[in-house]
Amino acid sequence: xxxxxxxxxxxxxxxxxxxxxxxxxxxxxxxxxxxxxxxxxxxxxxxxxxxxxxxxxxxxxxxxxxxxxxxxxxxxxxxxxxxxxxxxxxxxxxxxxxxxxxxxxxxxxxxxxxxxxxxxxxxxxxxxxxxxxxxxxxxxxxxxxxxxxxxxxxxxxxxxxxxxxxxxxxxxxxxxxxxxxxxxxxxxxxxxxxxxxxxxxxxxxxxxxxxxxxxxxxxxxxxxxxxxxxxxxxxxxxxxxxxxxxxxxxxxxxxxxxxxxxxxxxxxxxxxxxxxxxxxxxxxxxxxxxx
Amino acid sequence: xxxxxxxxxxxxxxxxxxxxxxxxxxxxxxxxxxxxxxxxxxxxxxxxxxxxxxxxxxxxxxxxxxxxxxxxxxxxxxxxxxxxxxxxxxxxxxxxxxxxxxxxxxxxxxxxxxxxxxxxxxxxxxxxxxxxxxxxxxxxxxxxxxxxxxxxxxxxxxxxxxxxxxxxxxxxxxxxxxxxxxxxxxxxxxxxxxxxxxxxxxxxxxxxxxxxxxxxxxxxxxxxxxxxxxxxxxxxxxxxxxxxxxxxxxxxxxxxxxxxxxxxxxxxxxxxxxxxxxxxxxxxxxxxxxxxxxxxxxxxxxxxxxxxxxxxxxxxxxxxxxxxxxxxxxxxxxxxxxxxxxxxxxxxxxxxxxxxxxxxxxxxxx
Numbered sequence: 300x301x302x303x304x305x306x307x308x309x310x311x312x313x314x315x316x317x318x319x320x321x322x323x324x325x326x327x328x329x330x331x332x333x334x335x336x337x338x339x340x341x342x343x344x345x346x347x348x349x350x351x352x353x354x355x356x357x358x359x360x361x362x363x364x365x366x367x368x369x370x371x372x373x374x375x376x377x378x379x380x381x382x383x384x385x386x387x388x389x390x391x392x393x394x395x396x397x398x399x400x401x402x403x404x405x406x407x408x409x410x411x412x413x414x415x416x417x418x419x420x421x422x423x424x425x426x427x428x429x430x431x432x433x434x435x436x437x438x439x440x441x442x443x444x445x446x447x448x449x450x451x452x453x454x455x456x457x458x459x460x461x462x463x464x465x466x467x468x469x470x471x472x473x474x475x476x477x478x479x480x481x482x483x484x485x486x487x488x489x490x491x492x493x494x495x496x497x498x499x500x501x502x503x504x505x506x507x508x509x510x511x512x513x514x515x516x517x518x519x520x521x522x523x524x525x526x527x528x529x530x531x532x533x534x535x536x537x538x539x540x541x542x543x544x545x546x547x548x549x550x551x552x553x554x555x556x557x558x559x560x561x562x563x564x565x566x567x568x569x570x571x572x573x574x575x576x577x578x579x580x581x582x583x584x585x586x587x588x589x590x
Numbered sequence: 591x592x593x594x595x596x597x598x599x600x601x602x603x604x605x606x607x608x609x610x611x612x613x614x615x616x617x618x619x620x621x622x623x624x625x626x627x628x629x630x631x632x633x634x635x636x637x638x639x640x641x642x643x644x645x646x647x648x649x650x651x652x653x654x655x656x657x658x659x660x661x662x663x664x665x666x667x668x669x670x671x672x673x674x675x676x677x678x679x680x681x682x683x684x685x686x687x688x689x690x691x692x693x694x695x696x697x698x699x700x701x702x703x704x705x706x707x708x709x710x711x712x713x714x715x716x717x718x719x720x721x722x723x724x725x726x727x728x729x730x731x732x733x734x735x736x737x738x739x740x741x742x743x744x745x746x747x748x749x750x751x752x753x754x755x756x757x758x759x760x761x762x763x764x765x766x767x768x769x770x771x772x773x774x775x776x777x778x779x780x781x782x783x784x785x786x787x788x789x790x791x792x793x794x795x796x797x798x799x800x801x802x803x804x805x806x807x808x809x810x811x812x813x814x815x816x817x818x819x820x821x822x823x824x825x826x827x828x829x830x831x832x833x834x835x836x837x838x839x840x841x842x843x844x845x846x847x848x849x850x851x852x853x854x855x856x857x858x859x860x861x862x863x864x865x866x867x868x869x870x871x872x873x874x875x876x877x878x879x880x881x882x883x884x885x886x887x888x889x890x891x892x893x894x895x896x897x898x899x900x901x902x903x904x905x906x907x908x909x910x911x912x913x914x915x916x917x918x919x920x921x922x923x924x925x926x927x928x929x930x931x932x933x934x935x936x937x938x939x940x941x942x943x944x945x946x947x948x949x950x951x952x953x954x955x956x
Contacts, residue, residue: 482675485642490689490736491663500688504679 327568334561342557351562361563364541367453368570371460371542372521378461379517380510383468388498390469391476401473404466412463416530419459420446423531449539452532456524456540459531464520468513475509476502511582515575522571543567592653592666592743592776593618594639599648601634601800608634609645610800616793619774623791625781627823631800632780636746639778640669652743663692668737672749674729676721676736683717686735693740707739710769727758734769747779751786763789784824788812796820815946818953821877827910830883830920831875833950838870845876845947849916860891860942864956874956877946880910883922884939885930891942896935913938 303310337347355361386404390397407415422428423446433441445451479502487497525544528534534541534549543563551560594616601609608631616622624632637643639650641662650657657665668689676685686707690700708714711731721729730750737745750766751759767790770777781787787794788808795805796819804816815821821829834847836858844855856876863869887894897920901912909926912919913936922938924930949956 480673480675482671482673483677485637485640485662486669486671486675486736487677487688488642489640489662489667489669491692492688496692501677501679505677507679 330561330564333557334565336558338556338558338561340555340557347558351558352566354559355562355566360538360541361543361546363538364543364546364563367540367542368522370453371457371524372518374454374457375460375464375521376514376517378457379465379468380513382461382465383472383513384503386465386469387472387476390473401470404469406466407463408467410463412524412526413530415459415463416527419455419462420531423455423458446532447536449536452536452540456528456531456542460521460524460527463527464517468517471513471516472506472509475506479505507582507585511578514578518574519571522567543570593651594744594776594778595649595651595654596635596639597649597651599635599638599645599650601631601638601643601645608800609638612648612800612802614795614802614805616776616778618776621770621777621779621790621792623779623781623787623794624797625784625787625794625823626797628782630797632782632797633748635797636669636748636778636780639744640667640746641665642669666740666743667746668740668742668744669746669748670733670737670750672752674721674733674750674753676729676732678721681718681720682713682724682732682735685721685732686713686717686739689736689740703739703741707735710738711735726754727762730754730762734766738769738773743776745775745777747777747781749781750779752781752783759786766790784826788824796823798823813944814955815877816955818875818877818948821946821948825879825881827880827921827923829877829879829946831877831948832915832918832920834874834876836869836872836874836947843869845874847876847916847918849918854895854916856893856940856942858942858947861945861947863947869956872956873950875948875950875953877948878920878940879944880921880923882941882944883913883920884941885924885928885937887939889939889941889943892939893942895938895940897938898935899930899932902930902932 332344333342334351335346335348336343336351337345390401390404394400410418423443425431425442425444425447430441430443433443445455483501484497487501492500523544524542525548528540528542528545532540534545543566547560547563547567549560550556550563594614596612596614596616599609599612600607612631612635614622624635626632634643638645641657641660645658652665652667677688680688683704687700687704690703695703704717705714708717711734713728713731713735716724716728716732721732724732730753733750747766751762754762763786766779770790779787779790791808793805793807794811796803796811798819804811804820806814806816811820811824815824815829818831821831832847834845837844837846837855839855843858843861845858847854847856884892895915897913897915899911900914900919903910903912904926907926909924909928909930911922911924911930913922914920930936947956948954
């Protein structure tokens, strides 16, 4: 009985732990191995070296995906954080109906990216949405056709993504702002700081851990974004708004190139690791140093 | 260095009246302590002086200049907060100089002020650290440095020592006192700790329910409390208040204790009444501090009485004995070197030069 009592937590946790290890880490390793093979529609376990990576990096479509990924991630990150902070600061001014407004800003987060994508597809469609609206009210030369312009379609994904996620970032920052001791703000007022310098010089520098959460959440959302792209542009026009995740599913499930798809998946994995791990490491180390 | 006048300040939060007609007059170089239980309005009063709260009515004058409508930063005051309120993302140096930078002071002057203050408070070795790397006492020093560096007219302290442990608190208390002696600035200091108030203040304003109960020097507050609240609030253990009434026998006034059993009349012929009318048969509290109950006669106004000891609380340097005085409890404070037997009739001496009498109805000193 004592043995059972002592080991009960371990026994309860172990099935899910085993499943997690197998299906997450096991399949990461599996994918890694497959990326070194010549697999087409079915896995082929004969080792083939790194040729799939050479193939991958010689494809224009992959290059488009990667550059789209950088455009999307950086804009998505910067805009979400900027808009989130501004909204949070505005909501932090002890305004009326704050709970109501907060819910409105947070609601897009409750939608799936498919719904967001479909809605924005209609809004941005030149013959249905914004462009038609402006032409109808008299601006006959108004054009807003990014959705169907090859070089610009990626920015429509940015717009939809930012619309969906900035409310959530606002909520995170609002929670952070609320945790700031009132006395610090009073002290800054007595020190003669205006509202702008209170925020830029004192409060936002205190938000470092919040920035960390926001960045980690947004970067991983950006890199794995697939459904939004599919619903909004399907990677089009052509392949101009492709993202690595779209590229990967296309090759894995539509074009029967599991080996190539795996190598692209590994490239995405390395990208996440390369961005997030050093950032996490430096932030966590800084926190350790404090204690 | 300045005078501070507070004229009839009222402050409401919604329907709750927090400050009800506060009047204070603080002269240059004074160290005024606002003392009271939590929720008495002392911090609100301090915030009103600082300009962080606005009064509903009344005037605040610094150097006879009305500052009601001025921003906190324009009042030339500095406030040290209970939580220290250091800016966590800045180094100590930046924390101290932030106020001067906001005021666009020249770099040389900032550097000079920083060097002066950091030497004075012995924080010169901490300048490059972040607040999270400092101990409580060090943070306290930095918070004071931030206030001192601007050389303001008035210093405001909002319970600055209450987050420190007991030993450090005593140490910092002495340092604040030394600092005040050296700099001779006008200080308003909020605390709920009576020892802090007694040891620091040149005058103490005791507040309760948004009203100043008494504002006097520490000695007057201790010796001649204005009402029952002050008598009870100051002193530890607090003053014994024995219910009874004043009677007159052979043209002399006596205090007669409420009791069915024995009659103990304490002579009041040497007591200095505030006024002499209608004293006879008044229901009063007879107040005597535990430290003014003695075992032997040591004053020409001693009153000898035999009381039964009931409880002995030993607290190291002293002991507190509970006696039964006609079914009312009375505490005595004695040196712990004396051996006092329990449950025994003991000869005690009340020093009648140090008693206080309060009207039971108005609770005011008579």
